[in-house]
């Protein structure tokens with residue numbers, strides 16, 4: 249198990265970085281390229297463990313994929329070219345992989361078994377297996393298809409009009425992917441808009457996608473054609489650097505080529521509302537996705553209330569926001585964020601318990617947390633609990649603590665941001 253001592257920053261964090269590729273978009277580029285006909289070229293691919301799991305799963309379904317660093321070439325097999333895997337498909341730690349691939353496998357005329365790590369085994373799958381079964385897929389798993397291992401026997405699907413109780417891009421994408429081969433139209437309606445990378449990228453692969461308010465529809469029977477997909481930097485990874493820049497004294501950090509899709513920019517809205525000195529510049533389109541250069545300086549911060557429609561727009565950034573809130577004047581309330589309980593860990597508990605140990609004034613609530621600051625943080629030995637975002641959030645604490653902070657189990661960070669500590673070191677030079 250790797251353990252890191254986080255260096256206390258003496259001179260501030262300064263410099264320019266380009267964060268690694270977007271995880272959500274990288275998964276989709278490999279999956280869509282695999283079910284498309286013809287070649288797909290991907291640039292800026294995230295070589296994090298989760299996206300590598302997606303490549304391995306698609307290879308086991310018979311797709312030829314060449315990966316050279318952040319460049320990936322896919323010889324698209326088309327749906328009909330995918331083959332029954334001879335072994336299990338292992339999604340590792342990746343919720344996005346298992347939920348999206350379940351949608352693809354549901355329309356294929358063979359059987360597959362999906363497994364993952366101990367964290368995946370605890371994450372709810374009924375949110376996708378339920379609607380996919382409504383479409384006519386045969387799916388089983390522990391507790392009637394609620395948990396891994398999942399067994400899927402695909403076949404002829406019927407379109408569905410699914411009103412989702414949660415705003416989840418994984419649920420929406422899984423059903424839309426199944427809908428591509430279903431009879432008739434498939435519509436997913438969400439309570440709030442979740443990230444729309446699937447909708448944008450399917451268009452690049454030549455698919456007609458209809459967006460109407462909070463509903464997204466797809467007509468069954470459409471084929472995908474190979475495409476060139478450039479992947480922007482991941483705003484969820486950038487978030488850790490933005491938080492570091494805002495709270496570490498004497499800092500100024502510039503991040504180039506960061507994805508600023510409006511369904512993902514809740515973190516920017518929060519930073520601005522908390523009073524951060526943040527500048528968004530050079531906005532332009534990168535394929536289907538907008539990107540920008542972000543510059544942040546050390547800032548005087550105040551507590552705010554975060555809830556409602558913004559939550560799906562910053563769900564993965566909440567561990568970083570919780571750390572920032574310990575350094576803000578006043579109370580920050582995070583509500584409507586129950587989804588945090590079913591991520592790689594229960595992110596309400598893992599954040600609240602560990603920030604408390606470091607001396608923060610924080611308590612868990614039913615649907616989030618309440619943090620009052622500013623509080624100087626103490627030292628201690630923290631853990632990622634196998635959750636990349638918890639590992640990075642704890643490392644942020646080390647940057648501002650006057651005492652030593654150790655983070656155990658840091659190998660988990662490679663799931664989404666393999667160069668995290670290297671990038672931090674660059675900003676300390």
Ligand SMILES: O=C(O)C1=C[C@@H](OP(=O)(O)O)[C@@H](O)[C@H](O)C1
Nearest residue numbers: 272344415416417418419563564
């Ligand atoms: O679709 C995606 O790529 C993702 C959707 C979100 O999950 P939910 O769909 O469960 O909200 C997010 O937390 C996850 O990191 C990636």
Ligand SMILES: C=C(OP(=O)(O)O)C(=O)O
Nearest residue numbers: 341342343344564591637
């Ligand atoms: C929740 C996350 O990912 P996934 O659901 O793909 O495991 C995340 O990256 O924070």
